[in-house]
Amino acid sequence: MRDLTRIVKAYDVRGVVPDQLDADLARAFGAAFAETVAVPEKATRIVIGHDMRPSSPELSRAFAEGAASRGLDVVEIGLCSTDELYFASGHLDAPGAMFTASHNPAQYNGIKMCRAGAAPVGQETGLTQMRDLVTSWGDAGAPAADATPGSITQQDLLKDYADHLRTLVDLSGIRPLKVAVDAGNGMAGHTVPTVFDGLPIDIVPMYFELDGTFPNHEANPIEPKNLVDLQAKVRETGADIGLAFDGDADRCFVIDERGEIVPPSAITGLVASRELAKNPGGTIIHNLITSKAVPEIVREHGGTPVRTRVGHSFIKAEMARTGAVFGGEHSAHYYFRDFWNADTGMLAGLHVLAALGEQPGPLSALVAAYNRYPASGEINSTVDDQAARTEAVRAAFADREGVTMDTLDGLTVTGDTWWFNLRPSNTEPLLRLNIEAHDRATIDTLKSELLPLLRD
Known part of the structure; x- marks a missing residue:
């Protein structure tokens, strides 16, 4: 039996395919997810999505078979971003699993799992138990179960996801904008056209072709080298703004009209001010690596800043504990109470488009008030x-x-x-x-x- 401690990380399962993660192991994890998370919560169905990696369809179907073998009905939503999977989990009130390795190279894949309502599953909230159960089964995989196998059906939730996001931010008054979008051959190439449909936005698409081999650059925009193409495209086309997404499209990075990178801390401050305008006196979560400008801005707008450790499990726990309306991290993960406390870079991007489009000035002038101090980067x-x-x-x-x-x-x-x-x-x-x-x-x-x- 392979050593699962090498692929069961703090927040997900992630490894090289097929050496560390293959269909048999995915099937075992599906059964273990059912036994340790779904069934104890009295769930009768789960929802599964996957990204564009070549190995994702086979792995996600094997996981579905494993879960169905334990009597659960499975809803497959197919190609989706990670935040669309979180939407599906909240919308259907069902535990969920997303097959993606996010920004990792093509040979990797993984499983991000959540409880009903997009509540996170990490090492302390189910992953360790799953790992130990799968290890105990050995190479033979999950033993036969007494339950009548559940069904596996398909449902397309992309438009429902887009419609829900559009209810959370008012885009009715924005002026026409030219928006360069670098999807990095990842899932934003699938979601952006539907989310932006009908808005007064002229999209300049870059690398929208779904290709899990990432032929143009790594789908990891936290690395400045992976933003160079988008910066050049913004300058070349005279775009008002550039948006870059990672492979599973749950993180969004912003480029201003000059082709300069807008720090995620500045986006956190901007979105926080907008959420506080809707929720006066609200709580905003920020991790300890975000700029000290963030708690300053939160207080200036009448909110309460709460500082936490780095990592989505800590952010989501504090969101739930404090009832916070919004949370932001230096890595461009943005969390919203109205989105089941889950992170969605797409919604953060829509907030930036709304803020830009509601006034006549350029993005660089708009974000200047939120971008106060120089930083080294990591x-x-x-x-x-x-x-x-x-x-x-x-x-x-x-x-x-x-x-x-x-x-x-x-x-x-x-x-x-x-x-x-x-x-x-x-x-x-x-x-x-x-x-x-x-x-x-x-x-x-x-x-x-x-x-x-x-x-x-």
């Missing part, structure tokens, strides 16, 4: 001992006047005009460094001091 260092290197950094700053520290997620060190966070990777021998300051010179000074502590 700097990764391969280290021999994460704990020892982190302690060296802590010791170097421990006795400095006016400096505070916290360990909510890694080590965060804050001065009068700057802060940095140092977090260990859960899966690699890396430390991830993020720095923000009032000026670029301070960032450079901190980098020159910190990197020798991490790398020498």
Whole structure:
């Protein structure tokens, strides 16, 4: 039996096909999902979707067969984005599974699972139990069940998904906009035409052809090199805005009319201000790597900011605990109370289009109020001992006047005009460094001091 600890991650199952993940294993996970999540919740059906990777149809059908063998009816919605699967889970009030490896290369695939109402399933909320159950079954797979097998049917929910998103943001008053969209050969090429249909938007499409081999560039827009084509297209066509989506289209990155990247923290601040206008006094969640401008903006608009750890399970838990109306992460994941607390880059993108289209100015001027401080971006260092290197950094700053520290997620060190966070990777021998300051010179000074502590 293969070692499942290598593919069962914090929030999903993910591995190389077929070496680490194949149809037999997907079928076993379908049965385990039924036994550990769906049946205990008294669910009678689940919903399954998949992305455009060559292996996705076979794997998702095998998972469906495994779940159906435990007596569950299965609704297959076929090709979809991850946030469309979350919509389906909320709309049908059914547990769900999405087959995707998001931004990973073509040889990977994976399973993102949720409970009814798009509630997350992670290692502490079902994944570990599933892993142990599948491991106990061994290479023979799931044993036969007493239940009468459930049905497997198909349902297209793309238009329902698009219609629902359009009820959550008012686009009725926007002016005509030229919008360059880089789908990265991922699922945005499938969803954007339907979501944008009927709006006064001239789409400049880039890489809309569904191709899970990613022939043009990786579908991972958090890497600046994967935004270069879109930046050039915005400048070339005179577009008002550029939108870039990752492979499963749950993250959305924004380019202004000059071809410059708009930081996700600025988008978090912009969308937060719009959600607070609809929900005065509401709570906004932000992870600790988002710009300090975000809690400033939230307070300026009468809201309550809540700081949390990085990662969707932490964001969603805080959303549920506090009743927050919106949450944002530095990685361009955006969470909405009106979307079952789940993340949807498409809805965030629609908010930006609405804000831009409601006024006559360019996007760069609109977002300037939300983009207040320079930042380093994430700097990764391969280290021999994460704990020892982190302690060296802590010791170097421990006795400095006016400096505070916290360990909510890694080590965060804050001065009068700057802060940095140092977090260990859960899966690699890396430390991830993020720095923000009032000026670029301070960032450079901190980098020159910190990197020798991490790398020498």
